[in-house]
Amino acid sequence: MPTPARPTSHQVVVIGGGYAGAVAANRLRMRDDVDVTLVNPRPMFVDRIRLHQVVAGTGEAGVDYGTLLGEGVHLVVDDVTCLDTAARAVRLSSGRALGYDYVVYAVGSTGATPPTVPGAAELAHCIAEWEPAQRLRARLAELPSDAPIIVVGAGLTGIETASELAEQGRRVTLVCGGVLAPSVAARARRSVAGWLSRHRVAVLEAAVVAEVRSDAVVLADGTVHPSALTIWAAGFGVPGLATASGLRTDELGRLRTDETLTSVDDTRIVAAGDAAAPSGLPLRMSAQAAAPLGAQAADTVLSRIAGTEPAEIDLGFVGSCVSLGRSAGVRQLARKDDTPVDFSFGGRAGAAYKELTCKLGVWKIRREARRPGSLLWAKGGRRAGRTPSDLRADTSP
Template sequence: MTEHLTAKKVLVVGGGYAGVIAANRLRSRGDIDITLVNPRPEFVERLRLHQLAAGTGDAAIDFGTLLGDGIELVVDSAEHIDTAARTVRLASGASLAYDYLVYAVGSTGATPASVPGAAAFAFDVAELEPARRLRARLDRLPADAPVTVVGGGLTGVETAAELADQGRTVTLVCGRTLAPYLSEPGRRYVAGWLKRHRVTVIEGENVAEVRPDAVVLSGGGQRPSALTVWTAGFAVPGLAAASGLRTDEIGRLLTDETLTSVDDDRIVAAGDCAAPSGRALRMSGYAAGPLGARAADTVLSRIEGTEPAVIDLAFTGACLSLGRRAGIRQLGRKDDTMVDLYIGGRLGALIKELTCRFAVSKRIRLEARRPGAMIWPKGGPRDLRPAVRERSGQSS
């Protein structure tokens, strides 16, 4: 009874890669009551949402198979954080108290209001429900109907490739350039695969308007489009800003290098929604896991009265799928810049698939079985990264 009365309440808001790892890792202490708040009872494998949309895979896993014993799952949405009272108001009207809060709300699609018709007619693949709606729309679409994918980043390339691999007629509108995050040899490999699969790639132009049956390009041209998928950019839920916490220009919580909010040392951020020192790391499944673990470690340090460690994450590159039979593993330096070396073809596809499995089985489930067991590459100097931070959106 004494242990229950003295237990610290830690509330994790958001059940993505970062939030689930943080919740599982917090179990390394037995005197913490852990509650995970998430809008749905399923964990979403965002690395597979393009597969879900194309009908080549699933992306939802029951939380019961991922969360360690003792973690309470509350299926609800957080609407406001009262930092003075240390409570979170939920959409249902309920309120949850906390001693520490892990802010792990992730990121969402960013369909721009400035592009006429985009919000009304374009689909996205950034979250589970939009991906399912896109899947349903594709099921009703004739196989030869023209499809436009907007955004030449890794998500756009994977989505376009997945649809083209099924024989769809696809146009990929890249903006400035195709797959800018990759090295030049990596971009050439991706461009070659897309060309062989009859994907029309448009570089140097943006989509200026989305219509029900067409897209209008910034250069004035128009292309038929029975379905338009928007993957250009990501946004962050507005919970932090709505709660009076300072954020960067797209809504990521401003923190120090230990991921602690600059406004409240009881709030620690993790994943895509964190902006340490105003210089967020690349939005990615790769970074989400270590950031979730580091956020949990920061909370544990504060409970123990010790100084939290700062972020120390080295990048190794990225990988993406090109349909179900090809892919690319782009190699990179620790500072998240790329080298002119990649692995393509079937081996590249295998590496991407193993990466997706690793994120769940070797990271999330490992932490559920053995809290504190997760390790990650270190030695990536923070001072070298600002220039490459915003080159791409979600990637593995």
């Protein structure tokens, strides 16, 4: 009796192995006729929300993919140079080409220094990726303990970086383009400001950097602040792969998609994470959004394979956390539309909660590897039941 023919497999290439890409790769295994290839430039997963710890030497961020990816996910360590949509191939810097039926575009985000600030790109250190964080850690080790350090950017990443260094007794100045911690409510902001003050972090609010020098930072008002090391944590960019591949993007370079995360140019390309711009209105760049968006992208691909209509995004935020060194932190609660409410808690409880959320980010990927389709997330956010035109008109944060 002849052996039954194996069903035709569907080739899915996931580009990027961060929070969104790793979840998507694992979740795609819900069907046994899907062959999943994950392409990533590094042989290990980078737990990016710990990179400020890497810089300070208080933690590590590299995780072996062997502990994260489910059986059957093929890892290719390489850089993607182009999405050749005509040939339906992902072209790699090694010269290889991976054919695909579908692509999950999860290239993530990068650090960005403004080209309008002289010296920023050449002299300031970014913290958003693995390699710059390693270089920054090595540079810090060379500095005297009393050397002045300036951190530019008073969002959560800048605050966490400044806090780690200040807790070690470093002389830190934090430059805010506007107000300190703009994404949290007033109570949480006061808690953060109090911790920074107690640890002698000089906070410069409403300060604009005009120039970065090798030994100083010059502000727009002409004041010069000595700096043996300048860390830039004020903004993010995205890789230019979508633009280089001729796909439509938003002004930052994020792939433009509909509300199912499908590219507006090609139904075989589905985006996830920081590099996606659904309806031209991307969600906040965050690990909190990345994992659900990775799951959503996988579900969209699986729906298209099954011939069913993919679901639209329904993602609700629950708040944010910021660590203040290793012994304190602040947990800010938020409405599902990501606007903060007037409730937060801090101190050691805040630190414990932040550490828990960090561990959960990796744990969710591992659980999806063991049980594809198991990831759940908060729903009922601003995107639920909204049309693309509604979303474009929405001006809420």
